[in-house]
Amino acid sequence: MRSPNPETKTTTEPEDHVEHWDEVADVVVVGSGFAGLTAAIEAHNAGASVIILEKMKAPGGNSIISDGCIAAAATPMQQKAGIKDSAELMYSDMLKAGLGLNHPDLVREVVARSYEALQWSIDYLGVEYLDRVDQFGGHTVPRCLTALNVSGATIIRQQISKLRELGIEVRLQMCLKTFVRNADGRVCGVVVREGYDHEDSSGGTDRYIKATKAVVLATGGFGSDIAFRMAQDPRLTEKIDSTNKPFATAEAMVEALKIEANPVHLSHIQLGPWACPDERGYGVGPIFSEYIVFLYGIVVDAVNARRIANELADRKTLSDAILNTGQPCIALADSKAVEQSGWSIDSCLKKGVVKQFNQLDELASFYGLPPAALEATVEQHNTCVEGKLDRDFGRPIPPDASPMTHPPFFGMRLWPKVHHTMGGVQINVRAQVINLEGHPIRGLYAAGEVTGGVHGACRLGSCAITDCLVFGRIAGRNAAAERP
Numbered sequence: 001m002r003s004p005n006p007e008t009k010t011t012t013e014p015e016d017h018v019e020h021w022d023e024v025a026d027v028v029v030v031g032s033g034f035a036g037l038t039a040a041i042e043a044h045n046a047g048a049s050v051i052i053l054e055k056m057k058a059p060g061g062n063s064i065i066s067d068g069c070i071a072a073a074a075t076p077m078q079q080k081a082g083i084k085d086s087a088e089l090m091y092s093d094m095l096k097a098g099l100g101l102n103h104p105d106l107v108r109e110v111v112a113r114s115y116e117a118l119q120w121s122i123d124y125l126g127v128e129y130l131d132r133v134d135q136f137g138g139h140t141v142p143r144c145l146t147a148l149n150v151s152g153a154t155i156i157r158q159q160i161s162k163l164r165e166l167g168i169e170v171r172l173q174m175c176l177k178t179f180v181r182n183a184d185g186r187v188c189g190v191v192v193r194e195g196y197d198h199e200d201s202s203g204g205t206d207r208y209i210k211a212t213k214a215v216v217l218a219t220g221g222f223g224s225d226i227a228f229r230m231a232q233d234p235r236l237t238e239k240i241d242s243t244n245k246p247f248a249t250a251e252a253m254v255e256a257l258k259i260e261a262n263p264v265h266l267s268h269i270q271l272g273p274w275a276c277p278d279e280r281g282y283g284v285g286p287i288f289s290e291y292i293v294f295l296y297g298i299v300v301d302a303v304n305a306r307r308i309a310n311e312l313a314d315r316k317t318l319s320d321a322i323l324n325t326g327q328p329c330i331a332l333a334d335s336k337a338v339e340q341s342g343w344s345i346d347s348c349l350k351k352g353v354v355k356q357f358n359q360l361d362e363l364a365s366f367y368g369l370p371p372a373a374l375e376a377t378v379e380q381h382n383t384c385v386e387g388k389l390d391r392d393f394g395r396p397i398p399p400d401a402s403p404m405t406h407p408p409f410f411g412m413r414l415w416p417k418v419h420h421t422m423g424g425v426q427i428n429v430r431a432q433v434i435n436l437e438g439h440p441i442r443g444l445y446a447a448g449e450v451t452g453g454v455h456g457a458c459r460l461g462s463c464a465i466t467d468c469l470v471f472g473r474i475a476g477r478n479a480a481a482e483r484p
C-alpha cells in the first residue's frame with residue numbers, strides 16, 4: 001500500500017510561510033539509491049555543500065537489492081571478448097524495446113555517457129565487476145557488466161564509503177513532505193518529517209531545510225504503491241507480486257506533480273518475465289531463468305508444452321506472452337546449459353524454486369506437461385541449436401549453445417512480477433524537471449527511476465543503473481552550478 005504522506009498542511013509551502021530554516025545547504029538530495037548518491041557525490045565535487053535525505057532506516061533503496069548489472073556500449077570489456085557494439089546499436093535496442101516512446105535526447109545522453117559512467121564507477125568509486133560480459137533480453141549483443149557478488153550493494157557500499165570520505169552522511173528517517181518555493185516559484189527547500197517510520201507514519205517532527213542552489217529528486221519508482229500503480233494500470237492489483245521493496249511508493253513524485261512537474265509514461269509499468277511465483281519478491285529464480293534459460297534453454301506453455309516466444313525478447317514482449325497463456329509457464333534447461341553459462345544454481349535448488357530431474361519425462365510429469373509434446377518441442381529446439389537458427393521465434397543462438405540432451409534437467413515455474421516503473425517526472429538533458437508548460441522548474445532536478453522518458457514503454461535489463469549513474473552525475477553537477 002501507498003504509505004500516507006505525513007499530514008501535509010499545504011500542497012507546496014511558500015517560502016514566506018517558513019518562519020525559520022532548521023538547516024541550509026547548497027544542494028539537497030532526496031533519496032539514497034544509485035541516482036541520489038551519485039548526484040550527491042558530483043554536487044560535492046562541483047563545490048556545493050550537500051545534504052542527503054532518506055525516509056527509511058537504511059540507505060540504498062531498491063538499488064541495494066538490484067543485481068548490479070550495468071549496460072554500456074562499445075566498451076574495452078566487449079572488445080576484449082570480441083563483441084562488436086556501438087552507441088547507435090544500444091540506442092536502437094532501447095528504442096525498439098521502448099516502442100519508440102522514449103525521449104530520444106535522453107536516450108542519446110544515456111547511451112553516449114554509458115561507458116564513461118561505468119568507468120567512473122570503476123576508477124572513482126572503486127566498484128569491481130565480474131570478468132564477463134552478459135547479454136540480456138532485448139539487447140542485440142552482450143553489453144552488460146555485473147558488479148561483484150551479483151549485487152547492487154557492491155556499488156552502494158562504494159558510494160557510501162566515498163561519501164564518508166567526502167564528509168557526507170545519509171540522513172535517515174527523513175521523509176520529504178513537500179517542496180518550498182520562493183515568491184518567483186523557484187524551489188528553494190523542502191519540508192521533511194524527521195524521525196519518519198515507514199510502519200507508522202504518524203510520528204516525527206517537521207524540519208525545514210533550505211537549498212540555496214537546488215533540490216535533486218531521486219526517490220525511485222512506485223512499483224510497490226498498489227493504489228498508485230492501479231490508477232495507471234488497473235490490472236496490477238495486490239495479487240501481482242513485486243520485486244521492489246515495500247517503500248517504493250509514489251508520494252515524493254506526487255509532490256513534484258503538485259508543483260506542476262509534467263508526468264510522462266506513468267502507465268508503462270514493467271513486469272519481470274523471469275520471476276518465479278514460488279518465492280516472494282525478486283528471489284533467486286532469475287539466476288536460472290534470465291542468466292541461463294533465456295540464452296540456452298526454453299520457456300514452454302504449461303498446457304501444450306510449446307515454446308511461447310523468443311526467450312531473449314525484451315521484458316514486455318516475454319511477460320505479455322507468459323500472461324497470455326493464463327497460467328505460469330515452465331522454464332527449462334539441461335546441465336550443459338548451466339555449465340556453459342558459468343552461473344551456479346545452488347541457491348535456486350536449495351530454495352526449491354528450481355527442481356532437478358534425471359529424465360525429461362520426469363520433468364513433464366512434475367509440471368503436468370504432455371510428455372510427447374515436450375519431447376517434440378525439445379527436439380525442435382535442438383534442431384534450431386544445431387542449425388544455429390531459431391526458425392520459430394528468431395532468438396539469437398549463442399555460439400557455445402548445445403542441444404538439450406544432457407541430464408540432469410532443471411525446471412522452474414515463471415509468472416511475471418511488477419519490477420520497474422518507466423514513467424515519472426519529465427526531465428531535460430540537463431536533468432532539470434520540466435513543468436506542464438514545457439519549461440524547467442527552477443531549482444528542481446531529478447534522476448533515476450522517479451523520472452520518465454528514458455525507457456519509453458519498456459526498460460531493457462541493466463539500463464536502469466546506467467540511467468541512474470548518467471543522470472545522477474548530470475543532476476548533481478548542474479544543481480551545484482545553479483545561480484539562485
Ligand SMILES: Cc1cc2nc3c(=O)[nH]c(=O)nc-3n(C[C@H](O)[C@H](O)[C@H](O)COP(=O)(O)OP(=O)(O)OC[C@H]3O[C@@H](n4cnc5c(N)ncnc54)[C@H](O)[C@@H]3O)c2cc1C
Nearest residue numbers: 031033035055061062063067069176220448449462464465
Ligand atoms: C530486485 C531488483 C533487481 C534489479 N536489478 C537491476 C540490475 O541488475 N540492473 C539495472 O540496471 N537495474 C536493476 N533494477 C532496477 C534498478 O535497481 C532501479 O531502477 C534503480 O536502482 C533505481 O534507483 P533510484 O536511485 O532511482 O531509486 P532507489 O534505489 O529506489 O532509491 C530511492 C530512495 O528514495 C527514498 N525515498 C522515496 N521516497 C522518499 C521520500 N518521500 N523522502 C525521502 N526519501 C524517499 C527511498 O526510500 C529509496 O531509498 C533492479 C530492480 C530490482 C527491484
